[in-house]
Amino acid sequence: MATVVLLGKLADLGGAPALTVPLPLAAGLDWAGLKAALPAMLAEAIEDPRVRVAVNGALVPNKHKLQAGAGDEIALLPPVSGG
Amino acid sequence: MRDIRLLDAPFFPGALIGPFSNANPGLGGVCTFVGEVRSDTGVEALELSHYAPLTLPGMHQLADAAFERFTLMGLLMVHRVGMMRPGEPIVCVSAAALHRRDALGAVDFCMDHLKSAAWFWKREKRADGWHWIEPRAQDHEDLARWQG
Numbered sequence: 271m272a273t274v275v276l277l278g279k280l281a282d283l284g285g286a287p288a289l290t291v292p293l294p295l296a297a298g299l300d301w302a303g304l305k306a307a308l309p310a311m312l313a314e315a316i317e318d319p320r321v322r323v324a325v326n327g328a329l330v331p332n333k334h335k336l337q338a339g340a341g342d343e344i345a346l347l348p349p350v351s352g353g
Numbered sequence: 354m355r356d357i358r359l360l361d362a363p364f365f366p367g368a369l370i371g372p373f374s375n376a377n378p379g380l381g382g383v384c385t386f387v388g389e390v391r392s393d394t395g396v397e398a399l400e401l402s403h404y405a406p407l408t409l410p411g412m413h414q415l416a417d418a419a420f421e422r423f424t425l426m427g428l429l430m431v432h433r434v435g436m437m438r439p440g441e442p443i444v445c446v447s448a449a450a451l452h453r454r455d456a457l458g459a460v461d462f463c464m465d466h467l468k469s470a471a472w473f474w475k476r477e478k479r480a481d482g483w484h485w486i487e488p489r490a491q492d493h494e495d496l497a498r499w500q501g
Contacts (some may be wrong), residue, residue: 276473277404279485327406345404351430351472351486352401353388353444353464 354427377449384456385447
């Protein structure tokens with residue numbers, strides 16, 4: 271399985287700060303597979319072009335080409351606000 | 354002297370600024386900005402969350418960019434995460450340089466990036482519950498001044 275970490279308002283949509291996505295052995299997880307495994311409202315929200323994705327702490331240049339595997343941590347990062 | 358920190362407990366900016374100045378002997382100017390939780394009507398608390406693999410490394414990258422862009426002797430950048438009450442400090446940026454423009458500019462540069470281009474998520478608690486805060490148009494305009 272893979273862990274999906276939800277930041278900011280995405281955690282509200284997912285109902286938790288982190289979710290686990292079951293993965294069949296040896297099968298990878300792509301963008302469509304990830305969305306299919308998430309609650310519908312969350313899957314819709316992460317299509318916002320401002321939502322960035324990191325795998326194991328490294329930002330993915332193009333989330334639509336996401337490739338993750340068992341044990342990976344996928345972070346879904348909505349627009350930021352600090353200071 | 355470079356001091357970049359992410360803190361999950363209240364801090365006293367005054368306790369950081371003196372030692373920071375002293376750690377940069379020979380400086381010509383030091384500029385410090387402290388941001389606090391504003392006492393807006395109805396705001397009971399503010400919570401900042403972060404993502405550990407990105408947030409502190411991102412602050413170090415921002416410090417690298419500030420050192421590249423300005424002629425600095427030292428940079429202090431401290432940012433809170435967790436729950437805060439109105440009046441509590443959220444952020445403290447202090448820059449030491451031989452000349453004032455570099456110190457003033459570096460603090461301005463770091464703050465504009467911390468507001469809308471660093472890995473933090475902010476929400477505030479009002480009587481009707483929690484609300485996520487996104488950067489204002491002004492924050493994006495402030496950031497755009499440094500680009501291109």
